[in-house]
Amino acid sequence: MILTATRLTYRINRFEIRAVLLAAALSVAVSALVVSWINSSGYVACINVYDTPSLKCLELMDIGRWATRIASLSLNLVPVFPFLAGLLLGTPVIARELDRGTARLAWSLGPSRMRWFVQRTSPMLVVAVVASFAIGFVAEWLVALFTPDVDLANSFAAFHQRGVLIATGAFLVTSVAVGLGAIVGRTIPTLLLALVLGGAGMLAIGEVDHKLLAAEAVPLSDSGGGNDLQLDSRFQLPDGRLVTWEELMIIDPHAMESEFGIQYPWVALGIPGTRYREVETREALIEVAFGLAFLGLGAFVVGRRRPG
């Protein structure tokens, strides 16, 4: 029965599901080709070599540049993918059914609207998460290729552009579209509203997360290494206190007058790369929690509203 319901949900939303899966498959395939070529051709040894490239590197330079450009494009599209996939998959689930009246048919056949809700939303959420996870996984693969010296498990390199956060972002946007669709009950307005609220929501979560991280920021020892997440900077006083520029100007109004510039050491504040997995997990959990809240809202509205 579950398989039948899943298959029928796929049939009902086949355009959206195919579009998202096709985009994900295309992105994964192109990235895999690029990675495969870079590894097999030996171009991997030429990446990040600036001083004296070998003869082989010079021979591969032209194709290598193209491969790098394609990989960069693929990476740049990664943060957008969960948003687009979430909107495309989440909007039709409830909004279109209410819009077209098919919800009325389904709700008159089934005594439990929750069963209908779960049957419709689960496959869409799975597709959104799986496709985005694949994209995030491949992005991590590409980042690892282009930054071979970086341990990505302990680095904020390409933060928000790789790994599990792509999947949880898609889960969040899909859930927002589902929840709004249940309230609005019209496809296009839901799409527009989800675009605005989903975007604002992700920015808000990012802002809250930034504030949380800023409160946990510590002086960074490896500020130039690229592994840490730099959030702020301070000047260090001789007694060890860290102060802002404004505070420094109050404490030492003549700090700028030295002919050698400011004499106080500059200290970068942020989150060490070693905390990456922890921060990533926390952010993923926040997105999942918000997503579940919107799904709960959608389920609540579906249970109470008129079928349109």
Added chain:
Amino acid sequence: MTAVLEAHGFGKRYRRRTWALRGVDLTVPEGTITALVGPNGSGKSTLIRAWIGFERPTEGRLVTGGVDPRKDRGAAVGLVGYVPQSPSLYGGLSVAEHLRLAATLRDGFDVSLAAHYIDRLSIPLTALASELSGGEQAQVGLALALGTRARILLLDEPLASLDPLARREFLHVLVEAVRSEGHTALLSSHVITDIEQACDRLIVLGKGHTLLDLSISEALAHHRVIEGPIATPIPPDRLVGSFPSAAGEGLTLVRVPVAHDVSTEGPADGRPATLEEVVIGHMAAGRVRRTPAAVEAAA
């Protein structure tokens, strides 16, 4: 006879002002096919949707197969097979997939029974819903409702978009299913000739409440039509309403007492009314501006 659908002082108000229905008291006996008739906007769909729990009463109480749909909508839906005005099938799914979909949504849905009705109507199971005509879609909607094996069928103007042949086939399947299974059906429709053939009770809604609630035979026996101008004044309790015939002649529908002696009739007593005239006469009587005050006063 046990009532399976009941309305007690039912009222539904939209947007705080307009009462779609108010003070509706009626019952639909078990095992009957009851026609629900009324002008556009008389609240037929509202009443049907309220019985399945799609609308919440503003006042009063409804009972669907012994269940209050406001308190337990799931149980009410489980007792009802519903055919909406337009079935709104999933355009991208085939007819067979609709039957499978119904089975995933409702425990005990009889796919083979629904497929049997679909087959009888010569609708291919493999056809996509988007390829079906309006009539065929209505038939699929009926087959889905019958496949639920629900003992109560609520049909909200399913005949509106059907051609005469499709209407006849639809009603044939409906009547056969209801009679063979002992179901109860409430059919909202404007097509009086079909109602006369298929239904055994008639409810007319108008002015936001019930204007008539009788068996078809009673409705015919208790009304007469006077053609042309009225020679002698008719007592207000007998006068129902005036309306033009198809040819433009003035007709007046009057009530007659239950123990009316036909042998003593004169020309002033008129002729027997057709069911269409009974319905139109009551609808004409109920056609007043549906201001909130008018509905309030009527209730």
